[in-house]
Amino acid sequence: MPFDPVAYAIPVFVAMILGELIWSRRTGAGHAYEWRDTGTSLAIGLGSTIAGALTGGLTVALLVATHDISPFAIGWVWWAWPLCFVLDDLAYYVFHRSAHRVRWFWASHVNHHSSQHYNLSTALRQSWTGFFALSFIFRLPLALAGFEPGMILVCAGLNLIYQFWIHTEVVKRLPRWFEAVMNTPSHHRVHHAVNARYLDRNYAGTFIVWDRMFGTFAAEDGEDRIRYGIVNQLGTFNLAYAVFHEWLGMARDVWHAPWRHKLSYLWRVPGWSHDGSRETSDMIRQRWQRSRSSQDSQ
Amino acid sequence: MxxxxxxxxxxxxxxxxxVALTYIMGFRQAGKLESEAEARELFRLAPxxxxxxxLALDHxxxxxxxxxxxGRVAVLVPHGNQFVVRPVKGGAAITARGGSLLIADMPRLRLHLGDNARHWVGTRARGWATTDSNANSG
Structure with a gap:
């Protein structure tokens, strides 16, 4: 296995969570944490490291195989590192957008969003089923472009480490230039919000510029209090349910759907239903906009 | 390995x-709705x-x-120090006992409404459209 920066960052993650707990206690932010929620988040995080250890070898093999058939070989030249990091972040943006817009990928990603809290422990709610969901395909183009598999994995690890510290309400706003280019706690709070105005926005990993470029950016506006989680809040701290509930729900929907609609429950946007009985995030936003317009006109 | x-x-x-430290430091308090406005805001997030x-708020x-x-009825139930919206099934019996409101299909829920509990007794909740599967992202 190549060098894994995430493994070395874990003690820092623990220390930062400790610091956030103390800060929350001292400032009276009593709702920032909840001990069972923290337990679920950390257990999901621990489980994800096991899942990663079990499937990491396969991911490496796939990257190596793809790199081997590539007509390009960039090698380990110094300039490849920043280029690889930026392109990996673009690949992450595409992955992450798909993870919210295709139910198959959402089933794997949803546990990252299933907490109603937004703190550093939430960051560790990582997928157990990412490999099964084929999430690795989003990084294969980098290997095909000639980047070394080890370099891609290190950049992916650094990207994941960057995303840890933005899962906090402690940091409000950062200097304007930083907010313009980088993903920040403010931008990522929007991403974890269930408020209609914020649904399916700010998919960025490290650089928020992708959202600005591709029209998925929303700024935190402070008009109403951000509520975190998922539209259908779980209402349980059950670890297995938190990890697998969407897979079960999707399987149930496919089972019960008419034949011609079965596949649609896998690849269409979460919330889609063949009989229109549910709402997608676009429908929720439209309903909210209609409600707002009618209030304004009264 | x-x-x-x-x-x-x-x-x-x-x-x-x-987790033990989170508990010891006091992050184990139940959720509390501060006002009807807050409850209303949370109800609006229902799928x-x-x-x-x-609307009635527990005392x-x-x-x-x-x-x-x-005519649809929903409740806000505590989940840790947060709340989740739960629809009340169509036709579920709503009864009062000593100022507390009880809902047939939610045996663990008890809303302390005082005299206001009687206002809700006999409410015939209309059914909700299917919302059992997770809709979409946060």
Whole structure:
């Protein structure tokens, strides 16, 4: 296995969570944490490291195989590192957008969003089923472009480490230039919000510029209090349910759907239903906009 | 695989220590709805939309019940120190006992509404459209 920066960052993650707990206690932010929620988040995080250890070898093999058939070989030249990091972040943006817009990928990603809290422990709610969901395909183009598999994995690890510290309400706003280019706690709070105005926005990993470029950016506006989680809040701290509930729900929907609609429950946007009985995030936003317009006109 | 087991055990210990610390530091209080406005805001986040026309808050802020203009009924139930909206099934019996409101299909829920509990007794909740599967992202 190549060098894994995430493994070395874990003690820092623990220390930062400790610091956030103390800060929350001292400032009276009593709702920032909840001990069972923290337990679920950390257990999901621990489980994800096991899942990663079990499937990491396969991911490496796939990257190596793809790199081997590539007509390009960039090698380990110094300039490849920043280029690889930026392109990996673009690949992450595409992955992450798909993870919210295709139910198959959402089933794997949803546990990252299933907490109603937004703190550093939430960051560790990582997928157990990412490999099964084929999430690795989003990084294969980098290997095909000639980047070394080890370099891609290190950049992916650094990207994941960057995303840890933005899962906090402690940091409000950062200097304007930083907010313009980088993903920040403010931008990522929007991403974890269930408020209609914020649904399916700010998919960025490290650089928020992708959202600005591709029209998925929303700024935190402070008009109403951000509520975190998922539209259908779980209402349980059950670890297995938190990890697998969407897979079960999707399987149930496919089972019960008419034949011609079965596949649609896998690849269409979460919330889609063949009989229109549910709402997608676009429908929720439209309903909210209609409600707002009618209030304004009264 | 050398080093994997110690790393896992170390992580497991760290997880247990952090959870214990979170508990010890007092992050174990039940959720409390501060006002009807807050409850109304949370009801509006219900899947499929829900605009309360009639709303009652538990005396301790531990829960809330609301009815919309279509006759659908929903409750806010505590989940840790947060709340989740739960639809009340169509036709579910709503009864009062000593100032507390009880809902047939939610045996663990008890809303302390005082005299206001009687206002909700006999409410015939209209059914909700299917919302059982997770809609979409946060």
């Amino acid at each position: 050398d080093g994997v087991a110690p790393q896992f055990l170390g992580s497991l210990l760290a997880v247990a220590a952090l 499929g939309g829900f605009e309360p026309a009639d 301790d802020g531990a829960a809330a019940i609301a009815r919309d203009e279509q």
